[in-house]
Amino acid sequence: MISPKFFIEKLKENDIDFYAGVPDSLLKNICAYIADNVDASHNIITANEGAAVGLAAGYHLATGKIGVVYMQNSGEGNIINPLASLTDKEVYNIPVLLLIGWRGRPGVHDEPQHVKQGKVTTGLLNTMGINYEVLSKEEDKAEKQISKAVSAMKSTGEVFALVIEKDTFDSYKLQNVEKNDYPMSREEAIQTVAAAMGEKDVVVSTTGMISRELFEYRAAKGQGHERDFLTVGSMGHASQIALGIALEKHDRRVWCFDGDGATIMHMGSMAIVAEKAPKNYIHVVFNNGAHDSVGGQPTVGLKIDLPAVARAVGYKAAYSVDSIEALKGQLAKINNQEGPVMVEVKVHKGNRADLGRPTTTPIQNKEALMAFLRK
Secondary structure (H helix, E strand, O other): OEOHHHHHHHHHHOOOOOEEEOOOHHHHHHHHHHHHHOOHHHEEEOOOHHHHHHHHHHHHHHHOOOEEEEEEHHHHHHHHHHHHHHHOOOOOOOOEEEEEEOOOOOOOOOOHHHHHHHHHHHHHHHHOOOEEEEOOOOHHHHHHHHHHHHHHHHHHOOOEEEEEOOOOEOOOOOOOOOOOOOOOEHHHHHHHHHHOOOOOOEEEEOOOHHHHHHHHHHHHOOOOOOOEEEOOOOOOOHHHHHHHHHHHOOOOOEEEEEEHHHHHHOOOHHHHHHHHOOOOEEEEEEEOOEEHHHOOEEOOHHHOOHHHHHHHHOOOEEEEEOOHHHHHHHHHHHOOOOOOEEEEEEOEOOOOOOOOOOOOOHHHHHHHHHHHHHO
């Protein structure tokens, strides 16, 4: 495997020292090393991957140097537009080095949401005319690939991608961890909200730990999963899935269980929820200020006032709570309020080591929910 220090130092030797992106589980070791060893103005965790390409482009315009954009391969969808209409050689011809974690690589077992993305990861790069290398796990070969990428970018001005397989980088644990001392865990907060729901209510839960913890709560209670749409992929879009249901099912309350990273990723969606003004819509954001599912890298979630944003775009009401008692009290109040309503629930980082994953397939989950909605 490659030492994160070795990899970053080799980039630095090639005058590359600017990073932007969205953390990924396959890249968590390299992302952690960057966070600890690159100054904050040169390592920016962005709202989404497309924004990271924009940042790298701006950096190049200001310095003439090449920026690095890191992401999971699921983020390729967010970068297609800026890659095709900003950095492309037929538009502005701006070089960017992409580091792409290859979840769902064919032949490697992975979760259902990664299978399709894994199959098309390199195909999308080919379609966009982006040269790439699958990064070697041997340092001498990886060094040659870095040299090849830098040479190509400097000679052509084009984007180059290094595709990263599982277990490419040696372990590195993040040292500069941003902590919070909120007493609630996300799991107990999810359990509290789920317990307060009505029998006809439905949930759309976002990517990662939130859906996993909701699934385990239902299982522990001996309940079915037909009321929950577990959005195992498409990070940042749970609020719009919930909106689509709420606008058609006026007789049911629809709860969106969101995370701070997912909410921030496509924050403009909140304005659409507000403009459509579904009275049966409750947006719960579990905010721990971190991308908890992929290594605990920080978000700006705890540095901004999410309820103020919700009120500004037109939510009927928005609240913030940071204790079980306050959460229970707020849940009792919103039973009599018209939506859309937001409840920000501030929680500490982390999850159980033995937290499982959904045992139903995405299609089974979809079909069970649709049957429940038809009742």
